[in-house]
Amino acid sequence: MKFKDILGLSLGNLKRRKWRTVLTVTGVFIGTISVVIMLSLGYGLKQSMTEQINSFGSMNDIMVYYDGSDSSMQITDDKLSEWEELPFVSSLYPELVIPVDMEQGKWALSVIIIGLPEDILSEIPIGEGRMPSVANGELELIMGNQMICDVYNKNTYEYPYWDNNQLADFDFLNDTVYSKFTKESSVKVDDNGNLVNTARKKIIPIVAMVEGGVEEYSKYSYAAYAELDILKNYIKKVYKGEAIPGQPTDRNGNPLNYWVYLMATVRVSDKDMVEDAVAYFREMGYRVDNSQEWLEETESMLNIVQLVLGGIGAVALLVAAIGITNTITMSIYERRKEIGIMKVLGCDISDIGGMFISEAAFIGFLGGVVGVILSYLLSFILNVVAGPMASIALEMSDATLSVIPFWLPFVAIAFATMIGMLAGYFPARKATRMSPLLAIRNE
Amino acid sequence: MEKQLEKKVVIDVEDLYKIYRVGEEKVRALDGVSFKVFEGEFVAIVGTSGSGKSTLLNMMAGLEPPTKGHISISGKNIEKLKENQLVSLRRKRVGFIFQSFNLIGSMNAEENVALPLMFRGVSKETRIKKAREMLEVVGLSKHRKHIPTQMSGGQQQRVGIARALVVNPSIIFADEPTGNLDSVTTSEILDLLRELVNEQGKTLVMVTHDKELADVADKVIHIKDGKITKIEIKKENIENEKIEEV
Ligand SMILES: Nc1ncnc2c1ncn2[C@@H]1O[C@H](COP(=O)(O)OP(=O)(O)O)[C@@H](O)[C@H]1O
Ligand SMILES: [Mg+2]
Numbered sequence: 075m076k077f078k079d080i081l082g083l084s085l086g087n088l089k090r091r092k093w094r095t096v097l098t099v100t101g102v103f104i105g106t107i108s109v110v111i112m113l114s115l116g117y118g119l120k121q122s123m124t125e126q127i128n129s130f131g132s133m134n135d136i137m138v139y140y141d142g143s144d145s146s147m148q149i150t151d152d153k154l155s156e157w158e159e160l161p162f163v164s165s166l167y168p169e170l171v172i173p174v175d176m177e178q179g180k181w182a183l184s185v186i187i188i189g190l191p192e193d194i195l196s197e198i199p200i201g202e203g204r205m206p207s208v209a210n211g212e213l214e215l216i217m218g219n220q221m222i223c224d225v226y227n228k229n230t231y232e233y234p235y236w237d238n239n240q241l242a243d244f245d246f247l248n249d250t251v252y253s254k255f256t257k258e259s260s261v262k263v264d265d266n267g268n269l270v271n272t273a274r275k276k277i278i279p280i281v282a283m284v285e286g287g288v289e290e291y292s293k294y295s296y297a298a299y300a301e302l303d304i305l306k307n308y309i310k311k312v313y314k315g316e317a318i319p320g321q322p323t324d325r326n327g328n329p330l331n332y333w334v335y336l337m338a339t340v341r342v343s344d345k346d347m348v349e350d351a352v353a354y355f356r357e358m359g360y361r362v363d364n365s366q367e368w369l370e371e372t373e374s375m376l377n378i379v380q381l382v383l384g385g386i387g388a389v390a391l392l393v394a395a396i397g398i399t400n401t402i403t404m405s406i407y408e409r410r411k412e413i414g415i416m417k418v419l420g421c422d423i424s425d426i427g428g429m430f431i432s433e434a435a436f437i438g439f440l441g442g443v444v445g446v447i448l449s450y451l452l453s454f455i456l457n458v459v460a461g462p463m464a465s466i467a468l469e470m471s472d473a474t475l476s477v478i479p480f481w482l483p484f485v486a487i488a489f490a491t492m493i494g495m496l497a498g499y500f501p502a503r504k505a506t507r508m509s510p511l512l513a514i515r516n517e
Numbered sequence: 518m519e520k521q522l523e524k525k526v527v528i529d530v531e532d533l534y535k536i537y538r539v540g541e542e543k544v545r546a547l548d549g550v551s552f553k554v555f556e557g558e559f560v561a562i563v564g565t566s567g568s569g570k571s572t573l574l575n576m577m578a579g580l581e582p583p584t585k586g587h588i589s590i591s592g593k594n595i596e597k598l599k600e601n602q603l604v605s606l607r608r609k610r611v612g613f614i615f616q617s618f619n620l621i622g623s624m625n626a627e628e629n630v631a632l633p634l635m636f637r638g639v640s641k642e643t644r645i646k647k648a649r650e651m652l653e654v655v656g657l658s659k660h661r662k663h664i665p666t667q668m669s670g671g672q673q674q675r676v677g678i679a680r681a682l683v684v685n686p687s688i689i690f691a692d693e694p695t696g697n698l699d700s701v702t703t704s705e706i707l708d709l710l711r712e713l714v715n716e717q718g719k720t721l722v723m724v725t726h727d728k729e730l731a732d733v734a735d736k737v738i739h740i741k742d743g744k745i746t747k748i749e750i751k752k753e754n755i756e757n758e759k760i761e762e763v
Binding site for chain 2: 075421
């Protein structure tokens with residue numbers, strides 16, 4: 075028998091029992107929607123997480139931290155030159171971290187100035203303002219776009235942002251900002267017994283803001299940035315032989331004659347070597363952070379989440395499969411006489427089985443197609459309606475809730491069709507085993 | 518006599534038994550039956566209700582396995598064949614006419630007639646063309662688009678006959694083909710069957726409980742309680758008449 079004819083007979087049959095077909099297809103498309111949407115939520119979560127992790131830094135960068143305990147492990151310029159020679163290192167740079175207090179009128183805030191080499195500094199995306207000029211050796215800062223949130227009223231100790239969700243009227247770029255460094259010699263106890271910093275106020279120009287609004291977090295959001303060598307010179311001058319905060323001292327409490335960094339970023343030349351590089355520094359006893367590692371961990375966790383979500387959808391599809399089996403069984407029962415006639419007239423047994431399996435497969439296929447179409451609709455609605463809420467809940471800027479990968483609709487339709495075939499298989503086998511004598515007996 | 522000797526044996530039934538077990542009881546539906554059907558012969562199997570006629574016919578058509586004995590169709594033993602082999606045999610050689618017509622209710626006359634050709638994988642144009650030819654043979658050209666419920670019993674049986682003929686089978690089985698028809702229609706259908714045997718040289722085995730209807734046949738096999746009581750060869754249908762006592 076021709077495949078076309080088998081299909082024709084099955085389709086005719088589905089058409090004749092329209093209502094029942096529609097109901098069974100409904101079961102399948104609900105199942106398909108469940109699977110697709112559940113998976114798409116998983117993919118959405120994955121994509122949002124990946125984007126977020128990427129915003130923390132390049133996958134090829136590994137962060138090596140010095141925890142201050144073992145002085146032989148101090149990250150110094152000498153050590154950095156050594157590391158630079160390692161085969162997997164393409165470049166590396168230290169981060170010099172200097173705390174400073176800033177003031178303007180009644181407003182104050184504590185800032186961490188991070189010193190970076192010029193080429194790394196230039197990677198910072200700038201919003202308003204201009205890049206600090208390095209040529210004249212003047213210290214200039216790029217201010218993190220979320221630093222405004224840390225501004226407090228130095229009289230009342232109120233934080234406009236955190237307490238009242240308002241922004242302080244503090245314009246880093248245009249107001250005159252006074253900076254005070256904390257020195258041992260400058261910290262005094264006042265009449266009321268409070269510690270006060272009597273250091274001279276300095277004006278360090280802030281020439282740029284990091285790109286992004288107050289709500290847009292990136293790894294540059296919460297610090298001020300300056301060129302490393304200029305910062306070093308400046309700080310040396312400010313402290314003039316006094317201990318620098320964050321820098322270790324010798325046994326007598328005097329500053330060292332070299333810089334110690336708490337962190338260095340090592341850029342690995344090849345993505346595949348990141349794992350080895352991480353292992354190398356860990357072996358030496360450093361704490362190491364890497365986005366890729368984090369991403370992998372997050373991914374494996376999200377895979378489980380997705381599996382669970384997909385499983386929930388699969389249960390719905392299983393119920394639909396039972397519906398298909400039921401429908402085909404009914405269809406066979408109704409047509410048992412017809413099946414008998416066909417056998418007497420010489421219809422191949424496998425063709426009879428094929429007729430019912432293709433009937434079931436078509437129900438699955440139709441349910442799959444309708445399910446996929448409705449899934450796209452639902453996914454769209456979810457992203458528009460629930461997306462913004464999810465962004466807030468997950469503390470992400472712009473989280474996409476539901477993402478349907480391009481291959482998912484095809485796989486979903488194929489899967490639904492296959493489920494249909496499987497659900498139709500057992501009743502179809504029963505049909506092929508029915509005695510043709512049913513057709514002959516006269517009732 | 519000479520003419521018969523020339524003819525090929527199409528169906529050879531040898532010492533056939535069919536025993537049904539109903540609870541504790543054994544029903545001997547067929548109790549040692551032997552006979553031969555020759556090519557181009559119109560054979561009627563006659564007996565009262567429950568005598569075992571249908572059982573015999575069904576076994577010859579391979580719809581039911583015998584308990585014991587042999588059946589060969591065109592020289593091929595069928596009692597050991599698997600179901601798909603039997604289906605294939607029917608598809609190639611056998612036409613079947615039912616008492617209750619057994620047309621597919623959702624299909625029109627033409628589609629019903631074309632159905633066995635569909636099972637053979639014949640293309641749609643060819644099978645519809647052949648179906649129309651067959652409907653013309655049985656005199657139903659005008660009704661080819663009618664579905665079964667729009668036709669009388671006689672018309673439905675004509676469709677049934679056309680369906681049996683469409684694959685050009687060498688053997689046609691008919692189980693009480695006029696059982697559901699009035700007397701006028703019955704004689705029309707019988708004339709049609711007789712014509713097919715005479716003009717197309719088909720071998721036809723027909724079951725009936727009505728002795729008079731059997732008069733149309735060349736050979737009449739009388740059956741009672743699963744046993745053949747008498748085989749008559751009719752003179753008016755073929756030249757020589759002979760009554761075999763069994
Ligand atoms: N499937 C069956 N199970 C049990 N007994 C059966 C079955 N089919 C037929 N019989 C019995 O076998 C006998 C012959 O039946 P059947 O061949 O249908 O008779 P006929 O066609 O001559 O009326 C009857 O006694 C009937 O009850
Ligand atoms: Mg009968």
